[in-house]
Amino acid sequence: MSAAGVVDPARVVDESGRVVLEGVGKRYDTVRGPVDAVADVTLEIAPGEVAAVVGASGCGKSTVLRMLAGFERPTAGSLVVGGRPVRGPGPDRGVVFQDYGLFPWLTVAENVRWGPRRQRLPRGVVRRRTEAVIETVGLTRFADRFPGELSGGMQQRVALARVLANEPAVLLMDEPFGALDALTRTSMQHELRRIHREAGTTILLVTHSIEEAVYLADRVVVMAGGASVGVPGHVREVVAVDLAGERDVNAPDFNAVERRIAALVHAGTDGPGGGADAADRA
Ligand SMILES: Nc1ncnc2c1ncn2[C@@H]1O[C@H](COP(=O)(O)OP(=O)(O)OP(=O)(O)O)[C@@H](O)[C@H]1O
Ligand SMILES: [Mg+2]
Structure with a gap:
């Protein structure tokens, strides 16, 4: 997907x-x-x-x-x-549990690209996927924020984006x-x-x-x-x-x-x- x-x-x-x-x-x-x-x-x-x-x-x-x-x-x-x-x-298999499991020391975009990077996908693919899924969950304007600066609902959307970035x-x-x-x-x-x-x-x-x-x-x-x-x-x-x-x-x-x-x-x-x-x- x-x-x-x-x-x-x-x-x-x-x-x-x-x-x-x-x-x-x-x-x-x-x-x-x-x-x-x-x-x-x-x-x-x-x-x-x-x-x-x-x-x-x-x-x-x-x-x-x-x-x-x-x-x-x-x-x-x-x-x-x-x-x-x-x-x-x-x-x-992408896993989303109740506690968001985000890395608090990484920005939204860094959290999202962590998975695709770990899969050693080409840089361009990682960038495109990261941008696309962040847009999907409506957080483009918040890509450079840290999880602690976001509401619970927004953090949950980051967690979802992070999983979607792996295209499970x-x-x-x-x-x-x-x-x-x-x-x-x-x-x-x-x-x-x-x-x-x-x-x-x-x-x-x-x-x-x-x-x-x-x-x-x-x-x-x-x-x-x-x-x-x-x-x-x-x-x-x-x-x-x-x-x-x-x-x-x-x-x-x-x-x-x-x-x-x-x-x-x-x-x-x-x-x-x-x-x-x-x-x-x-
Ligand atoms: N690590 C574990 N060691 C021993 N028993 C466990 C362990 N994990 C779960 N259980 C037991 O297994 C059963 C099922 O637990 P599980 O967490 O899957 O239930 P659940 O349906 O998700 O419940 P809830 O709706 O409260 O989240 C429970 O009786 C629980 O006590
Ligand atoms: Mg349970």
């Missing part, structure tokens, strides 16, 4: 953005014994698809994302991105907008949808906001379980968001999808099976 409308169509349709998880499990060995954070997660995300992951705290959402990012190894199953098994972090096939986002005020959050959601329309990147987004999930995603993955309920985290259901046209958070059909997912999330807090009726009633 490429930012600022410079789309390479070959990237949009190719397989580099396909994400396949098969029977993925993660067991942590702790002083109190083994903890099965997640078990048997099987999921396929098509190239260019936006999938949101929701579920109660502790159900393993971040664990799944960290394994896809290559920060942690699974203890069961396999994770494959773009046809290649995940063995560690790589520039094919897959964007992994863990509650990226959680710390932002409502207005900034809404504008970041619009921004992300626009970037996605232009670039066709596969996006896997963890969020606590069901509204955000339904607004952004083609499919919503509802996870349940977790150590606190004594059941490993797992996928409870995958809900396709079939809403035509521009999504309107106030539209009745939008709210109906939200309610269905909310019921599934809350059913999940009782462990598998428990409270599934609530979801059926939605």
